[in-house]
Amino acid sequence: MPMVEPEIESRPWEEQANADAPLYLRQIEYLFETSRFYRFKLERAGFATHGAIGALDSIHALPLTEKDELRASRTPEEPIGMHRTAAPEAIARIYSTSGTTGTPSYIPLTAADLEVWIRTSARSYAASGIAKGERIVSTYNAGPFVAGASLAVFDRLGLCHIPVGSANTERLLAAIDLLKPSAVALTPSYASHLIERARERGVDLAKSSVKRVVVAGEPGGGEPAMRAKLEAAWGARVTEAMGIGDISITLWGECEEKAGMHFSGRGFVHFELIDPDTGASKPIVDGAEGELVLTHLVNRSAPLLRFRTRDHVRMSVGPCPCGRTSPRLRCIGRTDDMLIVRNVNVFPSAVREVINEFAPAVTGVILIRPRAQGVRQEPPLPVSVEIAAGTPVEGLADRIRARLREKLVVTTQIELVPPGALPRSEYKSKLVEKA
Numbered sequence: 420m421p422m423v424e425p426e427i428e429s430r431p432w433e434e435q436a437n438a439d440a441p442l443y444l445r446q447i448e449y450l451f452e453t454s455r456f457y458r459f460k461l462e463r464a465g466f467a468t469h470g471a472i473g474a475l476d477s478i479h480a481l482p483l484t485e486k487d488e489l490r491a492s493r494t495p496e497e498p499i500g501m502h503r504t505a506a507p508e509a510i511a512r513i514y515s516t517s518g519t520t521g522t523p524s525y526i527p528l529t530a531a532d533l534e535v536w537i538r539t540s541a542r543s544y545a546a547s548g549i550a551k552g553e554r555i556v557s558t559y560n561a562g563p564f565v566a567g568a569s570l571a572v573f574d575r576l577g578l579c580h581i582p583v584g585s586a587n588t589e590r591l592l593a594a595i596d597l598l599k600p601s602a603v604a605l606t607p608s609y610a611s612h613l614i615e616r617a618r619e620r621g622v623d624l625a626k627s628s629v630k631r632v633v634v635a636g637e638p639g640g641g642e643p644a645m646r647a648k649l650e651a652a653w654g655a656r657v658t659e660a661m662g663i664g665d666i667s668i669t670l671w672g673e674c675e676e677k678a679g680m681h682f683s684g685r686g687f688v689h690f691e692l693i694d695p696d697t698g699a700s701k702p703i704v705d706g707a708e709g710e711l712v713l714t715h716l717v718n719r720s721a722p723l724l725r726f727r728t729r730d731h732v733r734m735s736v737g738p739c740p741c742g743r744t745s746p747r748l749r750c751i752g753r754t755d756d757m758l759i760v761r762n763v764n765v766f767p768s769a770v771r772e773v774i775n776e777f778a779p780a781v782t783g784v785i786l787i788r789p790r791a792q793g794v795r796q797e798p799p800l801p802v803s804v805e806i807a808a809g810t811p812v813e814g815l816a817d818r819i820r821a822r823l824r825e826k827l828v829v830t831t832q833i834e835l836v837p838p839g840a841l842p843r844s845e846y847k848s849k850l851v852e853k854a
Contacts, residue, residue, distance in 0.1 A: 422743065423545045424538070427685055432744045436475060439689055442716040443475040449504070450722060456492055456501035457724055475689065479700035483712065484726045490524065499525045505720040514565045516664060526565060526664055527720040533568070535687050535717060536667050540572040542683035543672025546743065547633050547658040551577030554600035558585050558609060565664035569604070585609065588616050599628040607639040607649070608848035611783060614652040625654030635660040635669065637847045638750040638768040644775030648783060661750055663728050666713045671748060679735045679747030689714040695731065695754045703746055707734045710754055729755045731766065756851065758789065760796045760829050767850035770802060773826050774819055780810045784841045787851045798830035805841045
């Protein structure tokens with residue numbers, strides 16, 4: 420599995436903090452000089468000057484940054500927000516979020532910032548094993564969204580890139596059939612959706628040219644049952660990648676060992692783990708779980724300090740045969756999607772993972788239907804589970820209910836529904852129905 424920057428990616432992880440420390444101090448100084456948002460925020464927290472901040476190993480003493488804070492700082496005169504630091508003429512590109520919950524958030528990049536994104540993401544995608552000269556089909560919505568930066572990454576890796584975009588299933592299947600790509604990049608929901616669509620058209624994806632499926636954009640690709648389903652149907656190796664638009668399109672990429680996603684932002688981003696309830700820092704040790712927090716080290720357009728991603732992750736820190744030395748993670752779910760059922764934290768993706776253990780009796784498509792608005796729910800939690808055609812249903816709901824109780828300590832009400840009854844997605848799946 421070739422590395423894009425082996426001298427960086429194989430450096431002993433113990434040395435990384437020493438390399439990041441001076442970058443962090445310069446970034447803090449830059450924030451005080453150029454960021455009204457952080458100058459005010461840090462002064463309110465008792466840090467009057469950059470010299471009062473301390474070293475990287477004391478970053479946990481600084482306040483966390485919430486997405487809502489950034490939104491609140493936007494004005495008609497400053498649509499990006501007060502955290503913008505680069506002069507307008509220095510900004511080379513502006514991406515946006517989808518804005519499904521309101522006005523889109525805008526993410527500016529200087530030319531140097533864009534180069535950092537490309538380098539980081541190239542490390543992530545190269546970890547999958549895809550190599551120069553191979554053909555890859557992408558299904559990302561390039562347009563105004565941060566996923567568009569991936570297109571330059573494929574160029575950087577020397578791939579023959581075949582962009583198709585989402586919601587274009589016929590074109591995608593035609594491209595696979597006629598152009599013979601060795602890899603596809605898409606969300607796990609879409610990869611699963613394509614299995615059904617291909618079968619309806621008499622297409623056996625396992626006999627196609629695709630040997631690598633790189634999934635990103637949402638949790639799920641690393642779930643053992645989901646991965647097994649995708650690998651069997653596609654006849655291909657499935658690996659994950661993950662990023663967050665506010666920080667970088669891709670920051671984590673899984674190698675062919677399939678033991679979690681390697682951190683690929685070395686020298687560009689610092690990551691932490693916190694308790695999502697208290698905000699307290701947690702040590703990065705094998706098996707540690709918590710919310711991922713990220714800090715820019717070299718960003719010059721709109722740097723973020725201790726940004727709460729709301730991604731709940733599990734860490735792995737042991738050595739990897741691929742030679743990459745950074746910690747790895749798996750995303751369990753998002754804390755802002757989480758439900759609390761009688762004081763038990765329930766991640767929708769974790770519910771899906773348990774239900775997928777019952778494949779091939781189930782299709783893997785589920786929908787949680789909360790009875791009340793908000794995070795807190797009373798048991799039993801209603802869950803619709805789609806069964807596969809021809810599946811005997813006697814006792815299946817009871818077995819699923821018992822397994823969810825055993826693994827997640829949550830009481831559910833399981834409704835079995837026929838094949839095709841639940842909505843599919845050609846991008847990201849919705850696992851929870853609004854009450």
